[in-house]
Amino acid sequence: MVSGPRVPVMVSAVRNGDQAAWNALIQRCTPVVLCITFRYRLSRSDAEDVSQTVWLRLLENLMNVRDPRALPGWISTTTNREALRVSALARRVAPMDPSVLVGVHPRGADDAGVDHELLRLERDRAVRDGLAELTAEHRNLLILLHTEPKVSYQEISSTLGVPHGSIGPTRARCLKKLRRTAAVQTLLRADGDLEAGQAA
Numbered sequence: 647m648v649s650g651p652r653v654p655v656m657v658s659a660v661r662n663g664d665q666a667a668w669n670a671l672i673q674r675c676t677p678v679v680l681c682i683t684f685r686y687r688l689s690r691s692d693a694e695d696v697s698q699t700v701w702l703r704l705l706e707n708l709m710n711v712r713d714p715r716a717l718p719g720w721i722s723t724t725t726n727r728e729a730l731r732v733s734a735l736a737r738r739v740a741p742m743d744p745s746v747l748v749g750v751h752p753r754g755a756d757d758a759g760v761d762h763e764l765l766r767l768e769r770d771r772a773v774r775d776g777l778a779e780l781t782a783e784h785r786n787l788l789i790l791l792h793t794e795p796k797v798s799y800q801e802i803s804s805t806l807g808v809p810h811g812s813i814g815p816t817r818a819r820c821l822k823k824l825r826r827t828a829a830v831q832t833l834l835r836a837d838g839d840l841e842a843g844q845a846a
Contacts, residue, residue, distance in 0.1 A: 652674070653671070653674065653715065654714035654715060656670055657671065657708065657714035657717060661708060661709060672701060675718070678718065678721055679696070679697050679700055679725050680693070680697075682725040682726055682729055683696050683697065683725065683729050685729075685804075686730070686733045686805070688732060688733060692732050692733075695732060696728045696729050696732055699728050700724050700725050703724055704720075704721065704724070707720075730805060730806075733805075734785070734786045734789055734790075768833065769833065771829075772829045772832065772833035773824075773829075773830070775827070775829035775830075776824050776828075776829040776830040777824065778829075779827040779828065779829065780820065780823060780824060783806070784816075784819075784820040784823060784824075786806060787802070787806060787808070787813070787816060787817065787820055788817070788820050788821070788824065790802050790805065790806070791813075791817055
């Protein structure tokens with residue numbers, strides 16, 4: 647869709663300041679960008695943001711492209727990375743039960759004097775902060791695995807570029823790392839102290 651002898655010609659013209667060639671290049675490459683953002687199921691506004699970022703980065707890097715014939719691959723890679731970043735950010739605010747990730751479970755309704763909403767917010771913040779301490783690969787995997795609607799292992803494998811069979815074992819390792827983060831450890835210690843105080 648993007649490849650072909652006209653792409654190098656357009657790139658050369660754009661490098662020489664031809665605005666019409668720039669517009670034509672964007673028009674020629676847009677279907678690839680749209681196809682990728684569609685696969686990530688981004689909202690219209692997020693897809694537009696990804697598209698704008700891709701074109702901005704292309705404009706910034708066009709002079710550095712050694713082989714214009716490689717431009718389709720560059721656009722595809724850049725779009726995938728940006729779409730994944732936007733998707734991960736969107737999923738960070740998607741419905742998620744923090745207790746699933748860190749092993750902290752809501753207390754019963756009979757816990758006197760405990761503000762359950764405050765506790766929930768504290769758990770949410772601890773999970774977000776803990777995820778921020780992980781590498782991008784581990785953070786994205788956990789986010790994709792624990793949001794609604796559920797994402798299949800096949801989709802996760804395709805999105806993150808990881809083997810299907812490694813997702814389960816990697817998930818277990820990521821959860822261990824999440825529980826060891828400073829944010830989650832602080833939450834768990836506070837949770838244990840509160841339970842001990844209630845038991846006393």
